[in-house]
Amino acid sequence: RKEVEQDPGPFNVPEGATVAFNCTYSNSASQSFFWYRQDCRKEPKLLMSVYSSGNEDGRFTAQLNRASQYISLLIRDSKLSDSATYLCVVRAISGNTPIVFGKGTRLSVIA
């Protein structure tokens, strides 16, 4: 099993739609979780950290399920500008690698 797995997509959704991505991780010692956004040929930028209690930032909601070892990202009312690749990041103190990025999920929001 890969350390961090994401559905690569692409997810093609119309403007205004709600879309959700999941990311599973294998290291049960993982302690911090993030979603980054990466535009084509650009560097990743932090979208949001993911907390145990779940957290929301405007149209974006992140959830963590430690029992099932996955995190999720929900985007409501999708905008054209949300089109990007969304990278899941998992950090752990113990395990093979301290920081693991998923391959990313590509989202295209269509007018």
Next chain:
Amino acid sequence: GAGVSQTPSNKVTEKGKYVELRCDPISGHTALYWYRQSLGQGPEFLIYFQGTGAADDSGLPNDRFFAVRPEGSVSTLKIQRTERGDSAVYLCASSSRAGITDTQYFGPGTRLTVL
């Protein structure tokens, strides 16, 4: 303020040559990270520094790769005897500390092409 900068933005070299990639972190950031990203993949962790010392270099693929940060600011990633498989975008990131909850800020990357 200034973000993370990386030079060069593009580097084309021949198989077997030596290359150096430079990263200037955000001023005052004590932690610095190197990643490489191949097409269609997420960034792959290589090494990170806390101050001048390499805190974890477990991601360096082999002994052809080496990184330094002698004064705790600028870092250089060095690749000896480059191979075609080393072609990728090399990303640098910095954070104010090396805690696992700290936000990393990425530079624009250096696109390395080995012919």
